[in-house]
Amino acid sequence: MIPWVHLDSAKTPDGGRELRLKRRGGEFSIMLGANELMNSRLSGSEEALAKLSCQRIAGRRTPNILIGGLGIGFTLRAALAELGDDAQVAVAELVPAVVIWARGLMAEVFDGCLDDRRVGIREADVGQLIRSQASTWDAILLDVDNGPEGIVYKANDALYSAAGLISARAALKPGGVLAVWSQGPDAGFTRRLKQAGFTVEEVKVRAHGKRGARHIVWLATKGQ
Numbered sequence: 001m002i003p004w005v006h007l008d009s010a011k012t013p014d015g016g017r018e019l020r021l022k023r024r025g026g027e028f029s030i031m032l033g034a035n036e037l038m039n040s041r042l043s044g045s046e047e048a049l050a051k052l053s054c055q056r057i058a059g060r061r062t063p064n065i066l067i068g069g070l071g072i073g074f075t076l077r078a079a080l081a082e083l084g085d086d087a088q089v090a091v092a093e094l095v096p097a098v099v100i101w102a103r104g105l106m107a108e109v110f111d112g113c114l115d116d117r118r119v120g121i122r123e124a125d126v127g128q129l130i131r132s133q134a135s136t137w138d139a140i141l142l143d144v145d146n147g148p149e150g151i152v153y154k155a156n157d158a159l160y161s162a163a164g165l166i167s168a169r170a171a172l173k174p175g176g177v178l179a180v181w182s183q184g185p186d187a188g189f190t191r192r193l194k195q196a197g198f199t200v201e202e203v204k205v206r207a208h209g210k211r212g213a214r215h216i217v218w219l220a221t222k223g224q
Contacts, residue, residue: 010097050078068126092126
């Protein structure tokens, strides 16, 4: 078996933990301690996050999309494939090294998508962007943790709190969609979404094609 090779490391925003980029042949992995956050072989559910969101805002002129978390770029590439030439996609990534990896060590995976004229990379906290911009986004896609809990960055807990969801709703245009990826279900989060005023759909998606673990995508729609 081909061994994993450690390529680089980066501290989490609070400085308390370490992200590690590893490679095995053509496969990449981003680890947080013993937890694998993402793997370049398992793209199905992250792609579904983008496809399901874009389907729900189809037909809008000049849609404005915010993606929280660059990761290995699956959500971004899937969104670009679904959206027209008039779309604008902002990607908020809090760890600068992840953007560096995307343009360097993982450039073959990203395949130039960061240079798409529709894409703008913001090295910023997605929560701050959400709180600072009202009625701005047609869709907000969050894939910054393994679920509605701040794993990579503890302050991300605020994204999934009652106050954070109210802020996300305010940041969306009428009929806009908040989509959140998770490794598994969370009844409490579903309840908070509804309490924040969203119409909620919980979709089970596969990690890889028709196989692999079942992940969850919440699609929370703001009323018109």
